Amino acid sequence: MPNEIWVTAEQQGGKVKKIAFELLSAGIDFSKKTGQEVAALLLGSGLEEAAKSLTPFADKIYLLDDPSFTPYTSDAYLMSIASLLKEHQPSLLLGGATSTGKDLFPRLAMHLQTGYVPDCTGLSMGEDQKLTARRPLFGGKVFAEIAFSEARPQMATVRNNTFLVNENPNRSAKIIPVSPRIDPFSVRKKVTGFERAAGAKLDITEADIVVAAGRGIKAPENFKIMEDLADAINASVGTTRATVDEGWRDLKDQIGKSGKNISAKLYMAFGVSGAIHHVLGIGTCKTVVAVDTDPNALIFNYADYGIVGDLFQIVPALTDELKRVLSSE
Amino acid sequence: MGLPLTPDASLLTASDSLEVGMEIYVLVKQVPDPEAIIKVKSDLELEIENKYFTSFFDEIAVEAGLKLKEKFGGKVTVLTLDNRRVDALRRGISMGADEAVQIADPAFEGSDQFAVARTLAAYLKDKPFDLILTGRQAMDDDAGIVGPGVAECLGIPHVHSIISLEVDVQGREAKVTREVENGKEILTCPLPALFTCQKGLNSPRIPQVMNVMKAMKAQIKKVDLASLGLGPADVGSQALRVKVQKYLPPPKRPPVKMIKEDFPENVKTLVKLLREEAKVI
Numbered sequence: 001m002p003n004e005i006w007v008t009a010e011q012q013g014g015k016v017k018k019i020a021f022e023l024l025s026a027g028i029d030f031s032k033k034t035g036q037e038v039a040a041l042l043l044g045s046g047l048e049e050a051a052k053s054l055t056p057f058a059d060k061i062y063l064l065d066d067p068s069f070t071p072y073t074s075d076a077y078l079m080s081i082a083s084l085l086k087e088h089q090p091s092l093l094l095g096g097a098t099s100t101g102k103d104l105f106p107r108l109a110m111h112l113q114t115g116y117v118p119d120c121t122g123l124s125m126g127e128d129q130k131l132t133a134r135r136p137l138f139g140g141k142v143f144a145e146i147a148f149s150e151a152r153p154q155m156a157t158v159r160n161n162t163f164l165v166n167e168n169p170n171r172s173a174k175i176i177p178v179s180p181r182i183d184p185f186s187v188r189k190k191v192t193g194f195e196r197a198a199g200a201k202l203d204i205t206e207a208d209i210v211v212a213a214g215r216g217i218k219a220p221e222n223f224k225i226m227e228d229l230a231d232a233i234n235a236s237v238g239t240t241r242a243t244v245d246e247g248w249r250d251l252k253d254q255i256g257k258s259g260k261n262i263s264a265k266l267y268m269a270f271g272v273s274g275a276i277h278h279v280l281g282i283g284t285c286k287t288v289v290a291v292d293t294d295p296n297a298l299i300f301n302y303a304d305y306g307i308v309g310d311l312f313q314i315v316p317a318l319t320d321e322l323k324r325v326l327s328s329e
Numbered sequence: 330m331g332l333p334l335t336p337d338a339s340l341l342t343a344s345d346s347l348e349v350g351m352e353i354y355v356l357v358k359q360v361p362d363p364e365a366i367i368k369v370k371s372d373l374e375l376e377i378e379n380k381y382f383t384s385f386f387d388e389i390a391v392e393a394g395l396k397l398k399e400k401f402g403g404k405v406t407v408l409t410l411d412n413r414r415v416d417a418l419r420r421g422i423s424m425g426a427d428e429a430v431q432i433a434d435p436a437f438e439g440s441d442q443f444a445v446a447r448t449l450a451a452y453l454k455d456k457p458f459d460l461i462l463t464g465r466q467a468m469d470d471d472a473g474i475v476g477p478g479v480a481e482c483l484g485i486p487h488v489h490s491i492i493s494l495e496v497d498v499q500g501r502e503a504k505v506t507r508e509v510e511n512g513k514e515i516l517t518c519p520l521p522a523l524f525t526c527q528k529g530l531n532s533p534r535i536p537q538v539m540n541v542m543k544a545m546k547a548q549i550k551k552v553d554l555a556s557l558g559l560g561p562a563d564v565g566s567q568a569l570r571v572k573v574q575k576y577l578p579p580p581k582r583p584p585v586k587m588i589k590e591d592f593p594e595n596v597k598t599l600v601k602l603l604r605e606e607a608k609v610i
């Protein structure tokens with residue numbers, strides 16, 4: 001039976017993403033059942049710090065440190081990863097449900113003729129190394145538990161905040177440098193530019209806390225109070241389609257069926273009515289707070305805590321109160 | 330596959346390129362409307378309210394194809410793999426697509442996304458396409474597998490989740506923007522290629538009533554499994570790489586706790602609850 005579990009440790013600018021530590025922590029849990037080793041797959045360039053941060057979380061790090069891996073293209077990544085996978089034949093390959101994961105994993109699975117389940121919100125492992133993946137369907141109206149055929153590796157991408165990061169992983173990975181395996185003729189895509197998003201906040205899919213305002217905020221400049229609230233608790237600012245269509249906010253911050261699914265630990269919605277298209281994007285958030293002037297707003301049906309009130313009064317007061325309690329710690 | 334590469338693109342004049350035009354295929358799927366009620370009937374069975382629409386991102390893909398056709402000439406074909414519903418094809422025709430193809434066969438029942446992708450690729454492989462467009466993900470499964478899967482089967486490059494698209498017909502190259510977590514990435518990609526389309530790329534046109542009526546009568550070409558050179562073992566439940574073992578209702582949130590105190594006590598209470606009860610701050 002295959003003796004390794006693999007996690008692609010996605011990094012950005014040399015910093016490994018949180019989801020990678022979550023997945024390695026899950027891998028360590030699985031390995032206690034299956035007796036396998038846990039390996040991180042790290043691709044990019046200038047990865048010394050990244051590798052160091054992963055060392056406690058794995059038994060092995062396959063390190064592909066080469067300029068041809070920055071920026072990401074599926075062409076370069078696919079060839080190198082596929083060739084390594086064929087050589088080592090792990091039973092499992094996990095990655096984050098990120099823009100890179102969603103670009104790479106389906107194609108890689110087709111290339112390897114193996115099974116892949118996207119955007120999971122739960123994974124469980126049997127002693128027989130068989131994975132069961134759990135994911136929402138129809139925007140979370142239904143969940144499915146999905147099993148894999150005999151083909152290996154079993155592949156899955158997983159949403160942020162699905163697993164706790166192990167505080168004491170206690171491993172000490174051996175770093176195994178691997179040279180890139182790229183046929184330059186088959187690298188067809190070329191990244192020619194990058195526009196960095198304004199502000200330094202995490203993407204709403206990656207933040208632990210997301211605060212959002214909908215049309216109830218009335219004007220684009222009023223989002224300032226949301227930014228202030230977000231800054232106080234290290235959150236990112238999301239929104240509804242209504243404000244995106246008005247041109248008040250960027251599409252990348254839209255939560256819901258035609259935007260992004262978020263899995264935050266805390267989601268707070270202000271002046272968001274709770275249309276089905278919107279709430280389908282928050283189904284896997286842990287705690288939901290809703291504030292709306294309309295006591296009958298649908299959003300209250302999807303919330304843990306609700307306040308009927310004016311966001312222009314509540315948001316600044318909430319920011320101050322949070323600052324007060326956090327600074328007194 | 331695709332048009333033959335011209336040895337020296339500069340030899341082409343503008344009028345040549347107009348004659349050349351673009352062969353564009355758009356993959357479309359009819360899915361339950363986000364408002365449809367969906368319930369778990371048994372471990373392996375769902376009850377889906379009969380309320381369907383053309384997957385939102387697929388309409389964006391059709392619109393992108395039509396815009397290119399309007400600019401460069403050529404043809405837009407909409408293609409679906411569905412044993413029952415052809416509404417997505419009619420929607421595509423009513424928007425302005427030229428041809429519609431339905432792949433259908435009882436053998437497809439129980440297929441997973443990989444079989445769907447292989448089948449669509451089997452149909453496309455000997456077609457003269459320049460560009461294949463799909464939705465970022467179908468609005469039912471939200472899987473996002475079929476697009477990149479088809480591209481892999483055809484051996485052409487793909488870019489997932491594009492929000493801008495420009496084509497240089499003579500240079501046989503596309504310039505696209507892809508959304509990533511911390512910004513937007515701009516890429517060039519040789520044609521033929523496959524792109525999955527994301528909101529922001531365009532606003533799909535609303536078809537005129539006349540065109541909707543015409544689309545109802547439009548001819549739809551039907552293709553079955555055998556004519557694609559595939560057998561029953563290549564698709565359906567025999568070819569599954571992933572298999573649903575059990576459907577579950579979504580985990581239920583406890584009923585909402587309304588904080589009914591006056592301002593500003595309600596804010597203080599909320600913070601207290603978030604810290605002491607929910608433990609999220």
Ligand SMILES: Cc1cc2nc3c(=O)[nH]c(=O)nc-3n(C[C@H](O)[C@H](O)[C@H](O)COP(=O)(O)OP(=O)(O)OC[C@H]3O[C@@H](n4cnc5c(N)ncnc54)[C@H](O)[C@@H]3O)c2cc1C
Binds near residue numbers: 291
């Ligand atoms: C195919 C399709 C896909 C869609 N996809 C999405 C999607 O991905 N995401 C999405 O969000 N929507 C989506 N929508 C749109 C969705 O149906 C709703 O129209 C939208 O979510 C409403 O946005 P909203 O809550 O900001 O605005 P509204 O519905 O107008 O709600 C505004 C709320 O603010 C409250 N309010 C007003 N003033 C105040 C105040 N001072 N203080 C507090 N509260 C106040 C009001 O009581 C109201 O509840 C989609 C629709 C379709 C058809």
Ligand SMILES: Cc1cc2nc3c(=O)[nH]c(=O)nc-3n(C[C@H](O)[C@H](O)[C@H](O)COP(=O)(O)OP(=O)(O)OC[C@H]3O[C@@H](n4cnc5c(N)ncnc54)[C@H](O)[C@@H]3O)c2cc1C
Binds near residue numbers: 463
């Ligand atoms: C005849 C048939 C029988 C099926 N039987 C079952 C079953 O018994 N159980 C079950 O769980 N699932 C079944 N499926 C669904 C199947 O497993 C896939 O989920 C689905 O067809 C494609 O995956 P997706 O919706 O996740 O697409 P995604 O990968 O999310 O789709 C991305 C994009 O690919 C294109 N695309 C996707 N599907 C099609 C299509 N069919 N035709 C044209 N373009 C497409 C669209 O542009 C779409 O936006 C069946 C599908 C078919 C066609």
